[in-house]
Amino acid sequence: MLRIDPGVVENVAKELYIRALKILPPDIKQGFDTLAARETAATAQNVLGTMIRNIAVAEATDNLLCQDTGIPIYNVTIGRGVELSGDDGAALKAAIRKGCERATREHPLRSSIVHPLTRANEHTSCGIGVPVIQIDHRDEIDGLRIEMIPKGSGSENNSWLKMAVPAEGIDAIKTFVIDCVLDAGGKTCPPTIVGVGVGGTADLCMHLAKIAATRPLGTHCADAEGAKLEDELSGAVNMLGVGPQGLGGDATAFAVHVELAATHITMNPVAVNMQCHSARRASAAITSAGVSYGF
Template sequence: MMEVENICASLYVRALKLLPPDIKAGLNDLLQDETSATGKTILGVMVENIAVAERTNNILCQDTGIPIYNIIIGHNVGFDGAELKSAIRRGCARATRENSLRSSVVHPITRKNEQTSCGVRVPIIHVDFDEREETVSIEMIPKGSGSENGSFLKMLLPSDGVAAAKRFVVDRVIELGGRVCPPTIVGVGLGGTSDLCMHLAKIASTRPLRSVCPDEEGAKIEVELSAAINELGIGPQGLGGRSTSFAVHVEIAATHITQNPVAVNIQCHSARRARAAITPGGIAFS
């Protein structure tokens, strides 16, 4: 498990310093389409910040976030689950100590900070499975507080319909304004139970740009809400313009006949994530 520990430590640092290519491209697209002079200026500063971070080997944002590790295990892979969890925690703590990162994780009552980016049930670890042979992928997401505070859940009734869910999303974006460091990715969860719906919204907000909801009806809502939100005039950092959001992403799950839950989770313009795939042929970072 030393290999997993090393990967998890490297991914944390990589995610904090290197913005994914799709987000860089998204910022450039918004810069081309922005009609507000102020909006263009702010987007330009964001692009420069990314370049400076890479040039100086520095982190993109002072908020090192709540560390999230998403593990996807394929066919014919054997892991000791308890040791996997321990290796992820060790890697997270090592990255924090060895790179003098600000630990943003505290006890919710005492507010004690262990200075390791770890705590009770943190880092957050999600494990899923897919059809790939002899492959394990590890994704690290440092979820910043500013955007994570833009999280909402509403247990609508079926009679409220899809229109009420869309209205809930738009109203929350208006309510948040510039507090979530736009341009954002607006993650929307539809269906499931209350906890699953919130998890779906987090999956949606951390999906790569230009990815599309695999459900046809969910994909339609993505297009509709993406257009609507960029007509609100909130703009970069809430100072006006068309670039309020890179996109709205939707994830869905089946739900109960008497429920119609909707959840929102926001990702800020510094949409950080890093991935590694472990195969018999070696380790590939992306």
């Protein structure tokens, strides 16, 4: 049995927010290199070059990759044999929230979170329901895993849900995704990861799109038909000409990711959520060996 003190979780939550804002995951850097190598438009090549230099300068000078500190999301996976100081998860959430607050106050970071009606900013990166904390259980892992995603507003503002007509099938899904990418244009700070949720209920479908948008590059939908759709759409969106920052070119998206859930016989939900080119995430594993950080 691994007993985890809430103080450890708090420190990890603080560190993860700062790390995520400063160090871009290697799969995204590789994604930039791949797009830059095949870009044919001169302006787009320049924009991609500037983005790549921005990442290198930010990391070399210990600065933030982007001024947008995002909306903080923590995905927690509790493995086999973990005991969280005898509570039901409330202390875990409180510790994460405190870590998020401390990162903001102590680093300090710009707090991007406001009350949705009064627009008051508590300058903690926290508020009602924020940070977003998702808790899952998986028996096949040891210890506790925490993934932190500061989701940029430029990408999050470009989110869509359609309850499509079932008779229109997969064609409605493809058309909707293409329309969303065109509608977003440069507003979502491309190149993007286009996250597509298909199936489920309205809320599950939107949640799947977020999981898809924040999945590492190089991963694929576990369902063979979903993976096939990813391939088709990844090729299609990069023929739209949106390009980096919407200034034209081939590099509109690093990839299209798809996540699926079963749905009702009379429903055909499809959701799109985008991740911007500052596709930041950081993770930590808390095990009996201590704390280790990754992406």
